[in-house]
Amino acid sequence: MTEFTQETINSIRKDISESIPQLSINNVIFRFREQTLQFPVVQPANSNLWMIPGGYVHQNESIDNAAKRILFEQTQINDLLLSQFGTFGSTDRHFENQVSTFRNLEIPKDIIEWISKRFVTIGYYSVLRGQNIEIKSSPFFKNVKWMNIEDSGKLALDHSVLVSEARKVLAKELLSQPLLQSFMPTEFTIPELQKLYEAILGRSIDRGNFRKRMLKSNSLIKIGQQKEKTKQRPPDLYRLDKEKYLSSLTQDIKFGF
Amino acid sequence: MTEFTQETINSIRKDISESIPQLSINNVIFRFREQTLQFPVVQPANSNLWMIPGGYVHQNESIDNAAKRILFEQTQINDLLLSQFGTFGSTDRHFENQVSTFRNLEIPKDIIEWISKRFVTIGYYSVLRGQNIEIKSSPFFKNVKWMNIEDSGKLALDHSVLVSEARKVLAKELLSQPLLQSFMPTEFTIPELQKLYEAILGRSIDRGNFRKRMLKSNSLIKIGQQKEKTKQRPPDLYRLDKEKYLSSLTQDIKFGF
DNA sequence: TCAAAAGTGTTATAAATACACCCATGC
């Protein structure tokens, strides 16, 4: 069981004392691994429920900065792209089960009361490239792991809704936000890229057409062939031409007139 | 100057006592009139600033229902489509000027304190068809009027940002949400419809291509000719085939593969 | 009969989509 030292209690008390009550931020941090989207989830002490990590908005910081700070606390990374994907506020958004969990952990009553109220949460998503990022969560949670997006139905509260909304917005912003820089390693193959698109869009894609479309913008630069042994023909390696990639992004919708 | 009766004070005190602090909802209610988009704005007593009307989220209601309730209080209409367009939370979102205004109006200190804190606001937009809707605002505000979207730069706080974001989301959802039913009267002409699209998209549209595109889905039914005297050739009158219109809406994005 | 706005048609180009065929590799 997680230890709640006096120091931990004090830091939690400080955090909530300078935060807006009943308002939280949840970050869905996507990465692409083993042909699927994954995101970190945390587990409260004494519980078998999993949830998306989050935090609170301090009185003296904007919600965007709060999201950034919380993301930094979780990943130690500072320059990630963050996008708001929605705000969620059904009346049953409170820690019913978690409260009984926490009660057994000698957490002071004032803290329990504060965190067990009904919360409105602002959802942000971001995208991670690094191979070995260790996710840190708040002291309330004992476990952290990466969850495959197919398993998001198992999450507590409405967190599976948050994840599916985050994925929807991610899909919509795939053509307008510079997400590939964050998703892909510096060197990658087009089949790998296609797997990413298929994971985000949740459908299969024609190989030839995908390739054509990706190469059309000239934002992929061929840098040779994959050296690792493959079972079949080794795919070509590419890297992003950052400038051309950024200028290939577009905001506008085709209306047909 | 607006009167603040004891009854008004009591109802305000009740409203805020059962609401989540530092969290508000702002509704941008669009209508299409005189070839432009308009939305209601309110003016605090003793002030020359204009702002978007809003309200607070009660402890026992979801944010969606809060938005609906507030919209009903403002329009007396119950069945409007409401879409969230974003949540705004910079640190300077508080009623600096308004507070001094309100201080002169014998509003109790507890209320002043509650409303003058820094607020995070959730933005919703909706769309109105009725010809003579009278907008009602909270007792804090003395004046209500419809503002043209071109004049939204004059709004207080970050409200001009809210309006422009609302319009952006409106434009994006024009092909996926059933907005025409709410925007247009039961009978309308294609040139009128084109003016609406031009107002929302902020650009001019080719007449022939617009027409072709609108008629392609078969969701417009010709019902004769406009009877009113026009200076030139009278345009054809249409009404929406609701079913075909709804089934012509689409969520999917063209990726090109 | 002319201007102005509505309605219709034509055409060139680009995009979306389906699918066939060849290539490189390991077994």
Next chain:
DNA sequence: GCATGGGTGTATTTATAACACTTTTGA
């Protein structure tokens, strides 16, 4: 040599977009 996945080309259809021509009205 054959199964497997990678890479390339072609063809059909549909959408986008520019613009020219015709119709109807009031003045």
